Amino acid sequence: MANCIICNHSLTSKNDSAEHIIPNAIGGFRKVWGFLCNLCNNTTGHDWDAVLASQLNGLCHFFDIKRERGSTPDQTISTTAGETFRMLSQGGFALPKPTVDKTEAGGRTQYQVVARDMPEARRILRDLQRKFPKIDVEVELTKVQARTSYPKGMVEIPCQIGGVQAGRSIVKSAVALVHDSGIPAVACDQALVYLRDQNVPACFGYYSTTDLLIERPVGVPLHCVAVSGNSTTGMLLGYVEYFGFLRAVVLLSETYIGPNIENCYAIDPTTGMQLDLSVRLQFSQADMVDIFDYKHCDNEATKQAADAVFGPGMARKRQREQSHAVKKAVQYAFENCGAQPGDILTEEQLRIIAQLMSERLIPFIVNLNQPRPLPTSSNLRSDIKDQSGT
Template sequence: MDLCSLCEIKLTTENDSREHIIPNSIGGRRKIKGFLCQNCNSTTGAEWDTELSKQLNPLCLIFFIQRERGSPPSQTFKTTEGRSLTLHSKGGMSPAKVSFEEVTVDGKSSIRIFARDIKEAKSILKGVKNKHPTINIEQLVSDLLPTEEYHSGMLEFDLAFGGPKSGKALVKSALCLAHSAGVASSSCEQAIEYLRRDGNPCFGYYNEQDLVENRPLNIPLHCVAIQGDPDSGLLLGYVEYFGIQRMVVCLSENYVGSKISKSYAIDPVKGAELSLNIRIPLNLKDVYAAYNYEKYDPIKMQQCFEAVIPVALAMSETRERDRVISEAVKFAFKNCGANEGDLITDAQYKKLCQLMAEKLAPYLLRHKQP
């Protein structure tokens, strides 16, 4: 049996684990055995992979990534208008916190509640009664009229990426792929020194040129690649997340095995594996330059982002349209006066159309030309 690549304990059928090459938390699927013991798998997952997924969670949400297990956690963002909204993995947003305001129009007072659902709105009304004890809460509850509105501002995302924990997660991915290709982890001295003993980071940001030769359009892909050349003594890795964050990794400066080139790539939106040609034509000088941020261009990173963000916008628009139509139809049928299975009368048909129009109005107005 193999040894654990991190703690070097002998792996057995009892303590061996299935390690994702790319973490499940960001959409990875392929797993290998004989790489980490269960304890190291659990520890690095909780520490390194969790930090990686936390930093990439905004992208996981806006691209609606597909996980094997679970969903990306909802996350609250500020808008350019200063509001706080929570973005959910299944689409849609809700107020980050419940609140209410009293509005007076033409001498008539009303209460406007910002809540995620009717249940939450009702709980707010109980607090209103403490301030206005003469209010008829039961009447207010029965008069609740749920409405939806679209904010006009833009969500502000922090796409900062880096640090020792997420750095170790990406180096672990490259080491994992190398192991799956038959390269002993013990021969990847640069990666081992960094992962086991907190040595110098052996990765750097790289977008000087596109290393994916057949990059598919409009796919925010994840990929991991390794390339070993005994002539140069370099065993290099390349890791990319969402087509945006791109890093090179030096696993070894003393590689003596046969020439090797392997990659694993996935479309995290569909969960489908991709076949990519990835070349890493770098020498040691290039690698050190990447370590010193000399191979990173923020303008090119912005271009990478702009190449895939239309995918997220189109997906979001399609999901919202389908959601609005579905909820409008359900609401209209529920409140038009017809029972399930009944033939609809002319009056019920008119009521049904009216209710659907009312429910669709905010969405349609949002798309109205100025």
């Protein structure tokens, strides 16, 4: 068995671990073995992959990715209208926190409570009851009005990747695919030096001036890891792309002497399906100098690539919102029409159901009529230079 790529300890059946080529938190499925010891798997998962995943969390929500295990954590987002919401792991939005407003008028104190659900409303009223024993919590709860509202402004989704930790997650993914291609990870000498020593400058650069994917599927926010090794030029290169527009080229080695290889692992994270794709990955040492020097990092090209996936992503998101709104309206109408489960509905109950459903759907229908431009995509964070000090 090989050694752990980080600590170099021998891997045994006891300390070997399964490592996702693309982190599970952003939708990766395929795993490699004989690559990381348990300890380094935990450390790199916590220190590197978790940072990358948190930078990409808003996109995981927006595209509603499928994960092998766990769900996308809630995310606080703001809108161009200055609103703040939490995007929930089970779908939909919630207020970031409950509010309690106090007003004094004519010697009377009035409280208005806005809570995210009934248990929270009950908790807040109980707290108030301690101060004001006259409050009857159960009576007050009968006066609660449920309200559905949608963001008025355009949702701003954070889409920046980078930094010393997320950068190492990107490079580790390329090394994992080399290992998965049957080439010992030690062939990635430059990448391993970078991964093992936090003071070593980055061995990757963002790349957007040309599309390296051959026959890119239209509108798919795909994840892709590719490697290419050429013993004649000595170049062993990696390519990592997340959500179809965050793209980086990795220099794994300049002294590669193994068999020539080309390998690509790509998935559509919205379905978890693997995609059969290939990548043009032929750069010289001089090209790599340009890539490290930001000469292939073009913000306009990145924005165009982002827009190509955000448009279809928004259409899918609206479809999901519609199903969610209709389901909730039907549930609410049936629960409040006065019939018990199993009853044959009277004409009056049917009329109530129709009325309650349309009442409940009005906020959604009004929201549909709002002009809503695409979510904004921010530029890649340009801190590779800061990190290498060049």
